[in-house]
Amino acid sequence: MNLEKQHAKLLKLQAKAEACISRKEAQKILKKSDKAISKLSG
Secondary structure (H helix, E strand, C coil): CHHHHHHHHHHHHHHHHHHCCCHHHHHHHHHHHHHHHHHHHC
16 A cells, blocks of 8 residues: 555645746645655665
8 A cells, every 4th residue: 555655645746846936836746756755765
């Protein structure tokens, strides 16, 4: 279940990343996606 949850979170972050316009917001999204990826791989 946890892997599915993290994968869904990554998909949501990807959608947000495509729509974001500011650098600060983009960095925040990248930080969250890095955390989700580390949970998936670890």
